[in-house]
Amino acid sequence: GQSLEQPSEVTAVEGAIVQINCTYQTSGFYGLSWYQQHDGGAPTFLSYNALDGLEETGRFSSFLSRSDSYGYLLLQELQMKDSASYFCAVRGYNQGGKLIFGQGTELSVKP
Amino acid sequence: DAGITQSPRHKVTETGTPVTLRCHQTENHRYMYWYRQDPGHGLRLIHYSYGVKDTDKGEVSDGYSVSRSKTEDFLLTLESATSSQTSVYFCAISGGDGSYEQYFGPGTRLTVT
Numbered sequence: 001g002q003s004l005e006q007p008s009e010v011t012a013v014e015g016a017i018v019q020i021n022c023t024y025q026t027s028g029f030y031g032l033s034w035y036q037q038h039d040g041g042a043p044t045f046l047s048y049n050a051l052d053g054l055e056e057t058g059r060f061s062s063f064l065s066r067s068d069s070y071g072y073l074l075l076q077e078l079q080m081k082d083s084a085s086y087f088c089a090v091r092g093y094n095q096g097g098k099l100i101f102g103q104g105t106e107l108s109v110k111p
Numbered sequence: 112d113a114g115i116t117q118s119p120r121h122k123v124t125e126t127g128t129p130v131t132l133r134c135h136q137t138e139n140h141r142y143m144y145w146y147r148q149d150p151g152h153g154l155r156l157i158h159y160s161y162g163v164k165d166t167d168k169g170e171v172s173d174g175y176s177v178s179r180s181k182t183e184d185f186l187l188t189l190e191s192a193t194s195s196q197t198s199v200y201f202c203a204i205s206g207g208d209g210s211y212e213q214y215f216g217p218g219t220r221l222t223v224t
Contacts, residue, residue: 033211042201042216042217096161097205098159098169099213100156101154102153103153
């Protein structure tokens with residue numbers, strides 16, 4: 001099966017850089033996804049890493065290392081609107097179209 | 112934004128009553144999912160569908176059933192609601208072979224008293 005672990009909370013100041021880690025245990029998977037969810041809202045897709053390395057999308061970057069069973073989401077130039085929960089997710093081999101989500105990291109951005 | 116809606120958006124019901132939640136999409140996507148979200152548990156998959164009349168269980172399927180008679184509609188039924196099913200329910204869709212990118216509906220807040 002698959003399991004993913006994330007820190008439950010992270011706090012950072014506006015303008016800073018923050019890294020949200022995701023460690024996983026899985027027998028094999030296609031890639032690692034990241035989702036953002038603002039309080040009271042629906043999750044929205046942020047990024048996907050199929051291969052090892054860094055993927056950059058504006059202020060957000062995501063990294064995957066299969067050999068280390070580890071990934072992270074990097075948020076740069078933090079803004080107050082980045083305060084939200086962030087979830088990593090994997091789709092394992094032989095899991096059909098299912099995604100398994102981590103329990104989420106609540107990011108608080110302080111002025 | 113992906114065309115996905117959920118109804119109702121809020122519902123309060125009593126223990127033991129049946130409840131049906133509806134998810135409707137206009138994207139013609141093959142895959143549809145039902146999740147529940149509770150504090151400290153993230154998003155947990157209840158059931159999903161990979162085509163009309165094709166469904167499969169997720170990790171927390173007990174007490175829930177689903178049906179998909181049309182591509183655009185995916186129904187979640189609680190046959191006899193219990194207080195433990197008080198939660199926020201999200202529907203999601205994805206195309207292709209069930210991709211890593213899912214689009215979520217706005218959610219339904221269900222309270223079972």
